[in-house]
Amino acid sequence: MQISFWGAAREVTGSCYFLEGEKQRFLVDCGMFQGRGEHRNEQPLPFPAQSLDFVILTHAHLDHSGRIPLLVKEGFRGKIYATAPTIELCEILWLDTVKLMQEEADRLNRKRKRAGQELVEPLFGEQEVREALSLCEPVGYDQLMRHGETEFVLRNAAHILGAALVELWCSGIKLVFSGDLGPFDNVMEGSPPVIEEADYVIVESTYGNRRHRSLEDTRSEFKEAVLSAQSGGGKVLIPSFVVDRAQRIVYELSLLKDQGLLDLPCYFDSPMGEKATRLYEKYLSLLSGEIERYVLQGRNPFHLSGLKYVSTPEDSKSINDIDRALVIAGSGMCNGGRIVHHLKHALWRENTSLIFVGYQAQGTLGRRIVDGARLVRILGEEVAVRAKVYTINGFSAHADQKDLLRWTDYFKNQPLFVVVHGEESVAEQFALLLREKGRETLVPHFGERFDLVARETVAVPSEKTVSVSQRFLEGIMEEVTKLQEEIADLDQDTEALVRSAYLLLREATRRKNKAL
Incomplete structure (x- = not known):
């Protein structure tokens, strides 16, 4: 059985974990990328959506749920397991996202029409949202569920209404997905649950480098x-x-x-x-x-x-x-x-x-x-x-460093802690703290594939590609996004800079193609 990390790997958004066994293929979360790298929402899914058997959704936040309607658009017709409040919140969030995407597409297309450019379409529409909602199956907290060879339980993660962490058993292996964990001193949703055993713990690290105020x-x-x-x-x-x-x-x-x-x-x-x-x-x-x-x-x-x-x-x-x-x-x-x-x-x-x-x-x-x-x-x-x-950072619905360490301390055995959902330096720092406590850790790269039986990485993009080229390209995309809507309003000097950047990128593409 293998797991691949297609989001929230050395970054905070885009949570998406692909698990593949001999008989089943499924996801835990399928979220949107936000902020830097959000252009990746438009890229093809890294797996055939129609081949998935089911999805387990930890909670409704778009960085965990936002691409599920896209899965449906691409052919997914399996079940989507989530708590009832999560499903109801997803309906609100997804429909609002459709509205915003359509408004943005209409705005862009007005300019594109005038410029004679190809029109753009939203990532998905209301039809895909309705189809996705029809595939949702509500699951109660602490209710043992089974889908094929996989058993799982959703526990109250104390993050937002309906949020869950996942205890999952498959092929003789137990995984725990923290989802987004709430703090122990929580005003809204109580405290996260104590879990004592697992083979693998996929743990978030959003605030793994800092402590909230009391x-x-x-x-x-x-x-x-x-x-x-x-x-x-x-x-x-x-x-x-x-x-x-x-x-x-x-x-x-x-x-x-x-x-x-x-x-x-x-x-x-x-x-x-x-x-x-x-x-x-x-x-x-x-x-x-x-x-x-x-x-x-x-x-x-x-x-x-x-x-x-x-x-x-x-x-x-x-x-x-x-x-x-x-x-x-x-x-x-x-x-x-x-x-x-x-x-x-x-x-x-x-x-x-x-x-x-x-x-x-x-x-x-x-x-x-x-x-x-x-x-x-x-x-x-x-x-x-x-x-x-x-x-004001203390209102966060995320556990801080102290609470994350407290939660991981409850595990009595020696699972491998897979640190995700944190900016790269934060995830690395939190993993170091775990190692200092004698824990084994992994901070996966985007696209990394890990064999859960052999307990080893079997595929990972090269460090050079991930750490240099990809990051620079994402930064370029971010700057282009800022400029492209107002390109006609740029002054002469800025236009010259844009022209120079274009020529440099074209030369980079030429050299890459020549190398191939």
Whole structure:
């Protein structure tokens, strides 16, 4: 039996693990790439979709679920196993993704038509989403499932609503996929489960190099940021993932409101976010003790007094006419969604406050702002960053280094820990910490294939190809994406640079073809 790593290998997004035995071929997750390298979503799948028997989905976040409709488009017709909340959240997220992709395709095609260029199509459409949903089979937590020679159980990963880690047995081998693990001191979803034995543990490492602030310190930091921003007299913008993080922020704002500290008109600018919030209200029994205690007091943790949900584009734009307000909007990394319009309108104002409450992947607008960019391009315009920027990391739904080490310490035997879902330096650092504890580790490369019986790598792209050529090409694609929509507006000097880059790339292609 072999496993191949087709995403989240030395990077955070694109989770996709392909397992192949003598009788079965299946996936654990099939996510989208986000930020740097997102152009890989357009590349052919590295395996025939129609040959897959089934998919196990850990949770609904797009970097774990987002390419499943593409699998269907390419011919997959097997079962998709996930918890009921995950399936319902996927419907919301996938349909919203279809809408955004179609809008982007329409925008691009208007320009391409004028330029006489070939038109582009979205990665998938609503039909593929509906077909994918029809293949989903809900699985309860701790319910033993069997598909052919494979048995598995989904455990509550304490990450987002419905998130699961996977215990899986196949060909006499036990694997544990952490999915995305939540912290042990968790406000929303409780604590991750203790597992004591496995042959292989595929473990995430998003925050494997750092520790979050304590809950008390995080709440204090958030309160100070909100109160400081509130006193600034302008807009308070909170980019947020609209599943779980936004609900957590609404709850934290409710606590501030209960203390009489919040005095701003508040808007949740996301139709998808409203739907997700209704799901959280539906599944309150799956949430943590703190949330349950709040409910027992006769209060709704996700009902912020005075909060207005914004649905239509017209209502969203009307917020621009309001001088003083708090606005929660997606996306959490500012790489799309309605937050982008709010940033374009307000980021250049000195009385604006921007509060980041989640991870910002490399290559995203949010990451560039967090890294200190003073000028950013938003919707085709250069916008100065004059807003006051706050970064609150303690709200993360991911376990930090301390919690990841605590979770791995529970394994009493000596599994091989396969470290994934972390930027390369972070994954390597976390693997080193595990090795210092006497654990055996592997940090796989993209496309690496590992034999689970022989316990050895059987195929891996060359280090040169992965570490140099591929990374440079991904960086080039990222820069092209930034430039291509506004190519007609470039000044003469920049056009000359683009022309030179084109000639150099053409020469590189010529030399490669000659070498072949």
